[in-house]
Amino acid sequence: MEIWFSEKHTDNLALHYRIKETLFRKKTPYQELAILDTCEFGRTLVLDGVVQTTVRDEFIYHEMLVHPAMALHPSPQRILVVGGGDGGTIREIVKYPGLEKVTLAELDEEVIAASRHFLPELSCAFDHPKVEISIGDGVEYIKDKENTFDIIFIDSPDPIGPASGLFSAAFYADIRKALKPEGIMVAQTESPFLHAELIRQVHAVLRKESFSPRLYLAYIPTYQHGMWSFTMALKEPGSLKPEPGWTPPGTRYYNKDIHRGAFSLPSFVAEIVAP
Amino acid sequence: MEIWFSEKHTDNLALHYRIKETLFRKKTPYQELAILDTCEFGRTLVLDGVVQTTVRDEFIYHEMLVHPAMALHPSPQRILVVGGGDGGTIREIVKYPGLEKVTLAELDEEVIAASRHFLPELSCAFDHPKVEISIGDGVEYIKDKENTFDIIFIDSPDPIGPASGLFSAAFYADIRKALKPEGIMVAQTESPFLHAELIRQVHAVLRKESFSPRLYLAYIPTYQHGMWSFTMALKEPGSLKPEPGWTPPGTRYYNKDIHRGAFSLPSFVAEIVAP
Structure with missing residues (x-):
């Protein structure tokens, strides 16, 4: 069985991540927080449906x-x-x-x-x-x-x-x-x-x-x-150049x-x- | 009604394009050729399911x-x-x-x-x-x-x-x-x-x-x-630097x-x- 998480980048484009597991989901006072274990990028922090960071990249x-x-x-x-x-x-x-x-x-x-x-x-x-x-x-x-x-x-x-x-x-x-x-x-x-x-x-x-x-x-x-x-x-x-x-x-x-x-x-x- | 084209980047990651229209599809002697009109990137050339080029990018x-x-x-x-x-x-x-x-x-x-x-x-x-x-x-x-x-x-x-x-x-x-x-x-x-x-x-x-x-x-x-x-x-x-x-x-x-x-x-x- 394949389970996929869909992240809409715009109304017309979405990135789909195949996931191993939903590790955590919670409505905090500010946002919907989730940690997914994705097959491609490993564990991934998602806020309000938007990928914030993945352990791979x-x-x-x-x-x-x-x-x-x-x-x-x-x-x-x-x-x-x-x-x-x-x-x-x-x-x-x-x-x-x-x-x-x-x-x-x-x-x-x-x-x-x-x-x-x-x-x-x-x-x-x-x-x-x-x-x-x-x-x-x-x-x-x-x-x-x-x-x-x-x-x-x-x-x-x-x-x-x-x-x-x-x-x-x-x-x-x-x-x-x-x-x-x-x-x-x-x-x-x-x-x-x-x-x-x-x-x-x-x-x-x-x-x-x-x-x-x-x-x-x-x-x-x-x-x-x-x-x-x-x-x-x-x-x-x-200067925008580091010291030598x-x-x-x-x-x-x-x-x-x-x-x-x-x-x-x-x-x-x-x-x-x-x- | 929404129609989406799914391009698998790997077994575990896919980019989904919402499309307006499939303009052309043909099996050539070498590959499956398609031209899609995508909502995000405009007209898009697809060979064997892989996006080759879009008019937008x-x-x-x-x-x-x-x-x-x-x-x-x-x-x-x-x-x-x-x-x-x-x-x-x-x-x-x-x-x-x-x-x-x-x-x-x-x-x-x-x-x-x-x-x-x-x-x-x-x-x-x-x-x-x-x-x-x-x-x-x-x-x-x-x-x-x-x-x-x-x-x-x-x-x-x-x-x-x-x-x-x-x-x-x-x-x-x-x-x-x-x-x-x-x-x-x-x-x-x-x-x-x-x-x-x-x-x-x-x-x-x-x-x-x-x-x-x-x-x-x-x-x-x-x-x-x-x-x-x-x-x-x-x-x-x-040299890898163009002439001044x-x-x-x-x-x-x-x-x-x-x-x-x-x-x-x-x-x-x-x-x-x-x-």
Whole structure:
């Protein structure tokens, strides 16, 4: 007998995953949370029917969210992750010995609990001594912070439902305030094929807040249309090239070649973010 | 009423396209040929159940097959395309005014006929005065050619059924012979996620035939896992950087930034092709 999970990418396109088992399903106060064991990508976190991460390809998303900014900041010590309840982003950050503290501001503690239980490959850093977990709305968490963080990562689901505030203008103004002078913000900003308008808006808002945003890309097979975008914004103008001696910690996707390659945009994508 | 076409990417993963209409279906001597009008990607060429190209995203595949080699060859005049019966590759090649002749060696003339009728965006260059069409097996076509072509493009379907000869060792030896001294070969070489062993074999064979193969990548939403690979091999050692003054003809994906970015490989992909 074959059981398949269908994820609608749009009204007209769906990715179907054959599954071994439904490991967990729960309606939390915020969303429908499921952990599926898929035949193709292994254990998979699904929120409101949308695949968030799979144990097979999560390394790409988490490495590409984290390491480009870590490579560029001269001394990343104090870091905030908004969202990221599966733990993958934290896991990459604690690889850096210079880190002092990383705070995870996650809205839905059930995501953390499920990840701790079912996704140990991702959640393995939650108990690291430099990790602080703050349950609550990231938008509220950041409001009263000033000159606090070296890097802020927005590791959010799609900008619908509980995550829509993470793509608002006021939020980016608060981020600027919360960053230290050499601070960097990175957000996942969806697919250039499907969400060009969202990317355009985020970049327009960031420019209004005196950032110079830069888009970069990574291949993520389980995300819609495979091409995924991230937006990086330095608080002060600076180089997008790592220092010559810099080397990344153990990674499977990210490297110095990819650091440059990821900022090389196809013409139709460059047009989306042209000022 | 909703009608969906299901394309199995593996036994455990399928991409489902909602379709408006089945425009054409025929069993040719070589394969099952279909043209579907899909809601998400427009008209779509399907061979033996596998999506070959769609009018919405074909520009990525065809530009990235053609332009990197055109950018590197000092004077591409005489070109061979093996496969490519939809016409998209030819369309990109005839954009270059220095071209003398391009030959399309396509096995299945029914693909050309269907493309002429249903995919005018792709087939628009078939009647160009510099285009020659040769119906037959590309492997046979190339056997008696010597010092003939500046660039050879292998625009093949997956290496199963009629196309399996296009990935054989003998074929690459014949390609070397058929190329002029400054010649370049480019082949589509499938997905690094799913066909790592095939890519490794092609590169090993090319090295044995005294080529120095280089892998490069492009994002293609309708191809398996979204990350697609191409293999370029120069007959004589040479630079992989276009001359400073070189500019591509009108393109929507390819540009000089992407030329460099496409050769930047994620670590797990670089390992596949490490000598």
